[in-house]
Amino acid sequence: METKCIDMRGQICPSTLISALREINARKDEIRSGATVLVFMTDNRDSTVTIPETAENMGYATKVTKQDDYYRIEICAAKK
Amino acid sequence: MKSIMNRLFGEYDSERLVEENRSLREMRFRQIEYIRKKTNQLLLLLGTLPIRPEELDDDSLIETDPIGVVAEAFVQILEHEKSLNEQLRAAHEEIQAILASVGIGIMVLNRDMVIQIHNQRMLEMFELDPADLSGKTCCQALCDCDRFPPDCTFERIMETRRPVHLSDWVRNGKHFEVSGVPVKNRFGDVMQVVLAYTDITRRVETEQSLRNREQMYLDVFENAADIVQCVAPDGSFLFVNRAWRENLGYSADEIAGLKIWNIIAPENRAQCMEHFNALLKGAQLPAMEIVFFSKECKELMVKGHVTCSFANGKPMASFGMFRTMHAEKSLPSGK
Numbered sequence A: 001m002e003t004k005c006i007d008m009r010g011q012i013c014p015s016t017l018i019s020a021l022r023e024i025n026a027r028k029d030e031i032r033s034g035a036t037v038l039v040f041m042t043d044n045r046d047s048t049v050t051i052p053e054t055a056e057n058m059g060y061a062t063k064v065t066k067q068d069d070y071y072r073i074e075i076c077a078a079k080k
Numbered sequence B: 001m002k003s004i005m006n007r008l009f010g011e012y013d014s015e016r017l018v019e020e021n022r023s024l025r026e027m028r029f030r031q032i033e034y035i036r037k038k039t040n041q042l043l044l045l046l047g048t049l050p051i052r053p054e055e056l057d058d059d060s061l062i063e064t065d066p067i068g069v070v071a072e073a074f075v076q077i078l079e080h081e082k083s084l085n086e087q088l089r090a091a092h093e094e095i096q097a098i099l100a101s102v103g104i105g106i107m108v109l110n111r112d113m114v115i116q117i118h119n120q121r122m123l124e125m126f127e128l129d130p131a132d133l134s135g136k137t138c139c140q141a142l143c144d145c146d147r148f149p150p151d152c153t154f155e156r157i158m159e160t161r162r163p164v165h166l167s168d169w170v171r172n173g174k175h176f177e178v179s180g181v182p183v184k185n186r187f188g189d190v191m192q193v194v195l196a197y198t199d200i201t202r203r204v205e206t207e208q209s210l211r212n213r214e215q216m217y218l219d220v221f222e223n224a225a226d227i228v229q230c231v232a233p234d235g236s237f238l239f240v241n242r243a244w245r246e247n248l249g250y251s252a253d254e255i256a257g258l259k260i261w262n263i264i265a266p267e268n269r270a271q272c273m274e275h276f277n278a279l280l281k282g283a284q285l286p287a288m289e290i291v292f293f294s295k296e297c298k299e300l301m302v303k304g305h306v307t308c309s310f311a312n313g314k315p316m317a318s319f320g321m322f323r324t325m326h327a328e329k330s331l332p333s334g335k
Helices: A016-024 A028-033 A047-057 B002-045 B058-064 B066-101 B121-126 B138-143 B153-161 B201-223 B242-248 B266-280 B325-330
Strands: A002-007 A036-042 A060-066 A071-077 B107-108 B115-118 B163-169 B174-184 B190-199 B226-233 B238-241 B286-294 B299-311 B314-324
Touching: A016 A036, A016 A047, A016 A071, A016 B066, A016 B238, A028 A036, A036 A047, A047 A060, A047 B066, A047 B299, B002 B058, B002 B066, B058 B066, B107 B121, B121 B190, B153 B163, B153 B174, B153 B190, B174 B201, B190 B325, B201 B299, B226 B242, B242 B314, B266 B286, B266 B314, B299 B325
Parallel strands: A002 A036
Antiparallel strands: A036 A071, A060 A071, B107 B115, B107 B190, B163 B174, B174 B190, B226 B238, B226 B314, B286 B299, B299 B314
16 A cells, blocks of 8 residues: 655645645545555645545545644545 | 837737737636636535635646546545435435334434324324324324423423433323434434334233232232241341231331341251251252241241242242141141
């Protein structure tokens, strides 16, 4: 399983959401098959709500963890 | 600039090009406005803020294609919703099958007490037609009233927001056990109430019949001429009859503090305890002669049988029935 990290620090929502959706769309088959996990690094707090909420509505599993000076949003395949 | 253009293209062409340029700029402006407007509509649907020009300039907007990005996300959202709908449909059918198969009546009420769903058993149990329940409140359908009846399960659930259990609710002479559970939204508000009814009429009647029979046996033992006692494994008395109380001189209140060894003559006590322990271990004893010791310290010689009842292999109580030897001896010979 490959982990692909995208650093979005410095961007604010909704730009972060559009960037995240573009990455998810581009790798949707890899993520759904479990081959890839996308990790977004953001320092924008709103994004920790909008990105996971939208990704979950799209059928992905998400996990948000607080790091020292940023948030880590993990997008992976939902358990069946 | 204009003079350069006039020299290059002539005055007429120059003006036409300027006009075309202005028209193209206006068209691009309208297109950008349209993309921003539609992008913002889609972003609002996703629950986020509109995009600001300083976040994404016009050139980046066209390059990023936010409408395409969000539209692709919506395709995945719709596919996921479709899959969820299929799962919900399967779950709904599963719930319907469960509702139809259980032997209890179930109905779901909204927060205004109006019946939303009910199973077939509900209709059978209360002898109702579907029309009797459709659009009606639980009060109207089951209690024949428009307001909460006393001890209303629904009302208690709405007040306490907790599950409520009613062990015996009576309707038209039939007895029901009622269990109610609130269904809450994410804010903790009760949105629906699920009520489950179990017909316990037969059980209540059986229990009443057993109580009547028990009372009848107690009356028989209470009024018997023989001394009757029922003793717990710890030696305390569970029951003694009138003949027992009269012969041994204890009142009903005094018996609560007595143990079996308190009424046995000291010289008989060791042997009787041996018999008592053997009984508790399952031994069957022949008729025995015992000397009881009354409250006034008078000895009373009795003869009788003692048995022991067990539940799940554990002794529950010993039951003894005795006749005074004095009375037996005083009987005329030949009888």
